[in-house]
Amino acid sequence: MKKWFSFGGLAVLLVACTLNDPTPSDQVCLVTEMTRFQQKSTGLQEISRQSFAYERGQLTYYQDQTPDQSTAFYFRYIGGKVATAYTADNSTVLSLEYDKYERIEKASFLINDKEQTVFSLFYASENRSVRLIRVVETRVMLPTNSFIASRTFQFSYQEIAGNTQDIVSQTVQNGYKDGSRTEEEFTFEQDAQNHSPYYDTNQAIVLTLLALTNHSESNAAQYLQRYDSKSVTHEIVSTNGTTSRRELTQFTTDFDSNFNPVRSTQHTRITIPGDSFPKDEYYQQTLKYNCIE
Numbered sequence: 001m002k003k004w005f006s007f008g009g010l011a012v013l014l015v016a017c018t019l020n021d022p023t024p025s026d027q028v029c030l031v032t033e034m035t036r037f038q039q040k041s042t043g044l045q046e047i048s049r050q051s052f053a054y055e056r057g058q059l060t061y062y063q064d065q066t067p068d069q070s071t072a073f074y075f076r077y078i079g080g081k082v083a084t085a086y087t088a089d090n091s092t093v094l095s096l097e098y099d100k101y102e103r104i105e106k107a108s109f110l111i112n113d114k115e116q117t118v119f120s121l122f123y124a125s126e127n128r129s130v131r132l133i134r135v136v137e138t139r140v141m142l143p144t145n146s147f148i149a150s151r152t153f154q155f156s157y158q159e160i161a162g163n164t165q166d167i168v169s170q171t172v173q174n175g176y177k178d179g180s181r182t183e184e185e186f187t188f189e190q191d192a193q194n195h196s197p198y199y200d201t202n203q204a205i206v207l208t209l210l211a212l213t214n215h216s217e218s219n220a221a222q223y224l225q226r227y228d229s230k231s232v233t234h235e236i237v238s239t240n241g242t243t244s245r246r247e248l249t250q251f252t253t254d255f256d257s258n259f260n261p262v263r264s265t266q267h268t269r270i271t272i273p274g275d276s277f278p279k280d281e282y283y284q285q286t287l288k289y290n291c292i293e
Contacts (some may be wrong), residue, residue, distance in 0.1 A: 036283060117213065118140065128191075211223055247271075
């Protein structure tokens with residue numbers, strides 16, 4: 001039974017194991033590759049690939065590839081904590097600041113030495129708790145074709161099994177240039193029997209921030225969750241309070257002997273008010289790990 005894990009650079013004690021006592025061999029399994037496909041009429045089409053590399057358990061490299069672009073980050077550590085994530089030419093940098101409890105409290109995203117975005121992070125209590133409950137993203141420079149000036153991500157935790165908690169919902173408040181606001185609501189059905197891909201990562205918060213530098217990414221919770229998601233409901237609420245789009249995603253997942261997901265099929269049903277019929281989309285994801293004792 002694993003009793004300790006590291007989160008955002010800090011080690012904390014687990015309050016409980018999953019119900020069937022995962023990883024009895026005390027193996028630490030770090031995700032090294034995640035490949036996502038979309039089912040098209042011509043077959044599976046790769047839409048993204050994420051690669052991770054580690055040295056003595058520390059994240060040293062992260063690459064995010066799509067058919068249109070590829071971005072790779074390296075990591076500089078000071079005192080065992082990530083100080084910056086940077087591209088090989090140093091044109092793109094995520095700089096991190098820590099509070100007195102060694103938790104990330106602020107991050108700045110820069111391109112060609114110009115600040116693009118500032119992230120402010122808030123935790124559950126004024127102590128060494130690493131339970132992240134809110135991220136406020138302020139965009140200094142608006143991304144191309146985007147009118148969103150700020151985003152606030154709020155995470156809610158609940159018990160999903162005896163003494164086992166995880167993120168079960170997330171709200172995203174989008175603030176626009178003209179002062180208007182919309183909201184996105186995510187509701188997760190979590191399974192304490194199995195892990196998420198990031199169960200053993202020690203830089204979940206750093207990966208969350210890197211993901212959010214992509215202005216189209218809104219599901220930050222997936223990088224912070226420690227357990228498997230069986231389903232996700234995503235609703236977009238317009239400025240007048242009505243739901244303008246609803247997505248229900250259900251997962252069918254295969255796990256390895258360490259309770260890590262290795263293959264997942266995804267069915268997403270999209271419902272838009274006024275449309276006669278819902279739209280169905282199908283995806284598949286494969287994952288690889290490096291497991292060490």
